[in-house]
Amino acid sequence: MKKLWLTILIVVASVAWAGLAIAQDVEIRDDHPGEYVVQEGDTLWDIAGRFLTRPWQWPAIWQANPQIDNPHLIYPGDRLSLVYIDGEPRLLLNANADQRLSPRIRREAITGPVTSVPLSAIEDFLEKPRLVSTAQLAGMPYVVANQDQRYYSAEPSLFYARNLNNYRIGDEVIVTRLNAQFVEYEKDGQRVLRQKRMRNNRGAVPFDERPINPDSDRFLSFFDRGEVVGYQLWEVARAKVLDTGDPATLELIGSEREVGAGDYIMPIDPHIYDLTFFPRPPEFAVPPDAQVIGINGSDFELGHYQVVSLGIGQRDGVEPGHTFSVFHPGDEVRDPFYDGLRGRPQPTGLDGRKVDLPDQYVAQLMVFRAFDDVSYGLIMDGKRGVQTGDRLAHPDRRL
Numbered sequence: 001m002k003k004l005w006l007t008i009l010i011v012v013a014s015v016a017w018a019g020l021a022i023a024q025d026v027e028i029r030d031d032h033p034g035e036y037v038v039q040e041g042d043t044l045w046d047i048a049g050r051f052l053t054r055p056w057q058w059p060a061i062w063q064a065n066p067q068i069d070n071p072h073l074i075y076p077g078d079r080l081s082l083v084y085i086d087g088e089p090r091l092l093l094n095a096n097a098d099q100r101l102s103p104r105i106r107r108e109a110i111t112g113p114v115t116s117v118p119l120s121a122i123e124d125f126l127e128k129p130r131l132v133s134t135a136q137l138a139g140m141p142y143v144v145a146n147q148d149q150r151y152y153s154a155e156p157s158l159f160y161a162r163n164l165n166n167y168r169i170g171d172e173v174i175v176t177r178l179n180a181q182f183v184e185y186e187k188d189g190q191r192v193l194r195q196k197r198m199r200n201n202r203g204a205v206p207f208d209e210r211p212i213n214p215d216s217d218r219f220l221s222f223f224d225r226g227e228v229v230g231y232q233l234w235e236v237a238r239a240k241v242l243d244t245g246d247p248a249t250l251e252l253i254g255s256e257r258e259v260g261a262g263d264y265i266m267p268i269d270p271h272i273y274d275l276t277f278f279p280r281p282p283e284f285a286v287p288p289d290a291q292v293i294g295i296n297g298s299d300f301e302l303g304h305y306q307v308v309s310l311g312i313g314q315r316d317g318v319e320p321g322h323t324f325s326v327f328h329p330g331d332e333v334r335d336p337f338y339d340g341l342r343g344r345p346q347p348t349g350l351d352g353r354k355v356d357l358p359d360q361y362v363a364q365l366m367v368f369r370a371f372d373d374v375s376y377g378l379i380m381d382g383k384r385g386v387q388t389g390d391r392l393a394h395p396d397r398r399l
Contacts, residue, residue, distance in 0.1 A: 026060050027053040028082070028089055035081040035094075038074055044116045045279065045366075045380050047074075051082055051091060055381065056279035056323040056364065056395050061091045074114045116277035117378055121305040122368050125296075126273050130176055130233045130266060131371045137231050139163070141265040143175070144247055159239075160247035161265055171241045173250070174266045175259050176233035180294065180309075182374065185226030193311035193373065194388070195232070195294025230373070233264055277321045279366050281395050284317040290392040292326065293374070301385025305378060308365065308386055313373045322367045324392040326382070330357035361398050362386055 032051045048058035061082075074080075079094040132140070140163065147158040167173065180197050237255035241248060252259060294309035295302045302308060312318050338353045340346040363382020367375050379386055 026057050026089055029053055032082055035079055038076050038078045038080065038114060040076045041118075042076070042114050043118055044074070044114060047080065047114070049381065051089075054395065056281075056366070058091075059278050059280070061089050075112075076114070116279070117366065117368065117380075118305060122307065122376075122378055125307050125376050126369060128235045129376075130174075130235070131182075131230055131374060132233060133230050134228060137178075137264070141165075141167075141248075143259060143261050143263045143265070145261055146259065157252050157259075158242070159250055159252070159259055161250055162247050164241070164244065164248040164250075164265065167241050167244065167248070167267075169241055169244060172253070172268055173239050173241065174235050174268055175237040175239055175252075175255075176264045176266055177236050177257070178231055178262075178264065179234045180232035181228050182230040182232070182293070183226045184229045190289040192289060192291070193229070193293050194226075194291075195309045195374075197294070233266070236263065238268075239265075277366060277368055279323045279395075280321055282317065282322045282324070286324065286392055286394055287312060287316060290316075290324075292386055292388055292390045292392070295386065295388055301387045302379060303363075303385050304381060306386075308377050308379065310367070310375045310377050310392065311373075312392070313375045314370050315372050318367055318370045318375045320368050320370060323364060323380075323395040324367075324377070325364055325395050325397045326362045326379075326386055327359035327391045327393055327397075328362050328384075328387065329389065329391060330359050332356050358399075359391060360384075362390055364395060 029051060036047065036050055038047065044058055045055045048055035048061075051061070052058065074093065081092050081094055083090055083092050141161050142163065143159055144162050145160050147160075178198055180195050183194050183196055185192055185194075236257040237259050238253050239250040239259075240253050242251050243249040250265075290310070290312045292308045293311040296307045296309065310318070310324075332354050335350075335353055335355050337344055338347065338350065362384050363379050363386050365377040365379045365386070367377045369376045
C-alpha cells in the first residue's frame with residue numbers, strides 16, 4: 001500500500017523565543033525538583049509543568065548550555081536543573097558524556113528529541129482534514145458508484161466519479177469524506193460559529209442541514225436555522241485516475257477506510273509542518289465570542305491530549321503555538337432567598353431574582369493548526385473536561 005509521509009520539521013527550545021517570553025511573570029512551583037532526568041515519552045509541556053505553575057511559559061526559563069554541540073535539542077536521559085542567573089530562573093541543560101556526542105550520533109544512539117506535544121495526538125489532524133466552503137463543496141468531484149455496485153470499495157478496486165473535469169489520466173488524488181459542518185448564527189448580538197458532526201458521513205448531499213441549538217445543543221426547529229458556512233472533509237484514501245470522462249474511472253492505491261458513493265475527491269496538497277509549537281499567549285485581545293465549537297471523537301467532553309475545534313482562526317490572528325485558558329460558562333440560577341424565605345428578610349441592595357454565576361476554569365489548550373476561520377487545539381492540562389461552547393481566554397487567566 002502506498003503511503004504519503006508527512007515531512008516534519010522538529011525543532012525544540014529556541015533561545016530567540018526565550019527572549020520573547022522573558023517579560024512574563026514566571027511562577028515557579030514550590031515543589032519543583034532540583035534536577036529532572038528527561039524520560040521517554042516526555043513533552044516540553046510535561047517537563048515545564050514540573051517546574052512552573054504555568055507550563056506555557058517554558059520558553060521564558062530555557063537556558064542552553066554553550067558547551068553542548070547542539071543546545072536546542074533535549075533528549076531522553078538529559079538532566080535538567082533549575083538555577084537562578086542574575087536573579088532570574090533558568091532551566092539549565094547539564095552536560096554529560098552522551099551530550100558530548102554529535103547530534104547525529106545521539107539520534108542514532110537513543111530516541112529522537114523531546115517535542116512540544118506528542119505527535120501521536122495530533123498527527124491525524126495535521127494530515128487528514130480539509131476545510132471547504134459551501135461554494136467549494138458544490139463544485140467538487142464526487143464518487144458516484146463502485147465497481148460491481150458494491151456499497152463500499154477497498155483496494156485494489158475501481159470506482160467512478162463525476163465532475164472530474166480538471167484532472168488527467170495518471171493524476172493521483174485524495175478521496176475525502178464529509179464528516180462535519182460549520183454553522184454560523186447570532187446569539188445575544190454576537191456571531192457564533194459551531195461545528196456539527198454529520199450523521200450521514202458518505203452522502204453527496206449532507207443528511208441534515210439543521211444546526212444545533214446554541215443553548216441546549218439540540219436541533220433548532222425547521223424554521224429557525226442558522227447558516228451553514230463550511231464543511232470539514234476527512235481523507236480516507238488515495239487513488240489514481242485511469243480514465244477521464246463522465247463518469248471518470250479511478251483505482252484505489254491506498255486506503256485507511258472503504259470508499260463509498262458520495263465521497264469527495266480533492267487534489268493532493270503536501271504540507272511541511274513545523275512541530276516547534278512554542279507556547280505563547282496570543283498577540284491579540286481574545287474576542288468575547290471565541291469558543292470551543294467542536295469536540296472531536298466524543299459526544300460530551302474531552303480531556304488531556306485530545307483535540308478540539310475553535311471558532312477563531314487566521315483571520316483573528318491565531319497561529320500555531322497560541323495558548324488559551326478554557327472556561328465553562330457560568331449558569332444562570334434563581335436566588336431562592338431574594339423574596340425572603342421562612343422568616344429570612346428580603347436582601348437589600350440587590351436587583352433581580354436571577355444570578356449569573358462566574359465562568360469556571362476548565363483547562364489550557366494550545367493551537368497546533370489554524371485555518372481562516374477555524375483552528376485545532378490540543379488540550380494540554382486542566383481540572384475538568386472541555387465541552388462545546390466553552391469560552392477561550394488569555395492563558396494567564398484562571399478565575
